[in-house]
Amino acid sequence: MASPIRIALQKSGRLSEDSYQLFKACGIRFDYGTGKLKSVSSNFAAEFLFLRDDDIPGYVEDGVADLGIVGENVAVETGRHVTTVHRLGFSKCRLSIAIPRGEAYTDIRDLDGKNIATSYPRLLGTYLAEQGVSAAIHEISGSVEIAPSIGLAEAVCDIVSSGSTLLSNGLKEVETIFRSEAIMIAHPALPAEKQTLLDQLLFRINAVQAAKNNKYIVLNAPNHAIPSIAKLLPGMKAPTVTPLATEGWSSVHSVINENAFWENIEAIRAAGAEGILVVPIEKMIN
Ligand SMILES: Nc1ncnc2c1ncn2[C@@H]1O[C@H](COP(=O)(O)OP(=O)(O)OP(=O)(O)O)[C@@H](O)[C@H]1O
Ligand SMILES: O=P(O)(O)OC[C@H]1O[C@H](OP(=O)(O)OP(=O)(O)O)[C@H](O)[C@@H]1O
Ligand SMILES: [Mg+2]
Numbered sequence: 001m002a003s004p005i006r007i008a009l010q011k012s013g014r015l016s017e018d019s020y021q022l023f024k025a026c027g028i029r030f031d032y033g034t035g036k037l038k039s040v041s042s043n044f045a046a047e048f049l050f051l052r053d054d055d056i057p058g059y060v061e062d063g064v065a066d067l068g069i070v071g072e073n074v075a076v077e078t079g080r081h082v083t084t085v086h087r088l089g090f091s092k093c094r095l096s097i098a099i100p101r102g103e104a105y106t107d108i109r110d111l112d113g114k115n116i117a118t119s120y121p122r123l124l125g126t127y128l129a130e131q132g133v134s135a136a137i138h139e140i141s142g143s144v145e146i147a148p149s150i151g152l153a154e155a156v157c158d159i160v161s162s163g164s165t166l167l168s169n170g171l172k173e174v175e176t177i178f179r180s181e182a183i184m185i186a187h188p189a190l191p192a193e194k195q196t197l198l199d200q201l202l203f204r205i206n207a208v209q210a211a212k213n214n215k216y217i218v219l220n221a222p223n224h225a226i227p228s229i230a231k232l233l234p235g236m237k238a239p240t241v242t243p244l245a246t247e248g249w250s251s252v253h254s255v256i257n258e259n260a261f262w263e264n265i266e267a268i269r270a271a272g273a274e275g276i277l278v279v280p281i282e283k284m285i286n
Pocket of ligand 3: 052054
């Protein structure tokens with residue numbers, strides 16, 4: 001096997017389980033969650049390091065790891081020189097400014113001269129500078145939402161997903177400054193053999209992601225309805241049509257984006273389709 005590509009994953013947190021599941025779906029096996037800080041894949045030339053997420057961009061920039069999975073918020077905040085090679089679509093969240101619920105708020109200028117607590121001083125500083133607002137940034141490493149109630153700051157800037165943490169701390173979201181999801185980052189100058197391994201990995205990730213967004217459809221229809229159904233279910237090239245044992249009827253097999261399927265389902269039924277099955281796809285390669 002080639003010398004392994006080193007991949008840094010979050011040891012334990014919001015990114016860990018989805019990161020592991022992604023590699024599992026790509027058919028890459030390794031031990032995870034056993035308290036180990038390092039693991040070698042048994043069937044792909046990869047070695048995994050389990051780290052705090054904040055440290056991952058630095059390790060990737062320094063070349064200690066070749067790849068890493070982090071929130072885009074962390075990748076940008078650390079300011080490390082790394083390349084984004086893929087957007088992964090999980091751990092979606094936003095970085096927002098929030099203030100106590102009872103406070104009036106008109107626009108960003110209301111924050112002029114105020115104190116804002118955050119773990120994201122770089123992202124917040126850039127945003128305030130762009131908006132021409134001058135506020136004092138107080139960097140704290142966690143439990144940011146508590147800051148207004150203990151008199152540390154008049155506002156906070158932190159990660160929001162469902163909004164329930166803000167709600168339970170008596171805060172309201174007033175500005176969204178950054179939208180984030182998990183991304184795969186790489187060292188900016190990978191040697192050729194590592195680049196080959198990255199290309200193989202991205203090929204598998206694309207196949208897994210394409211499969212997730214699409215469904216395999218099987219239905220029965222009278223032969224005269226096939227042309228109009230085929231227009232609604234174009235498939236990867238064209239639908240497969242095979243005769244049923246019942247004279248004048250066929251079975252239609254196709255692949256369709258799940259959103260398009262739900263948008264077209266009434267039209268598909270109205271065209272004469274019956275016995276419609278929707279089947280998940282494991283991998284999809286165009
Ligand atoms: N509530 C949430 N919903 C969705 N994604 C989130 C949420 N909170 C954080 N994230 C995303 O997941 C990333 C990791 O969050 P997590 O809370 O596990 O980090 P952490 O506590 O700093 O972990 P570590 O111990 O590794 O430093 C964040 O940087 C962000 O991109
Ligand atoms: O809008 P919500 O759905 O409530 O999510 C937002 C919260 O989630 C994250 O914290 P997490 O629960 O991961 O705890 P931590 O900050 O202690 O890691 C983040 O730091 C917010 O506090
Ligand atoms: Mg962290």
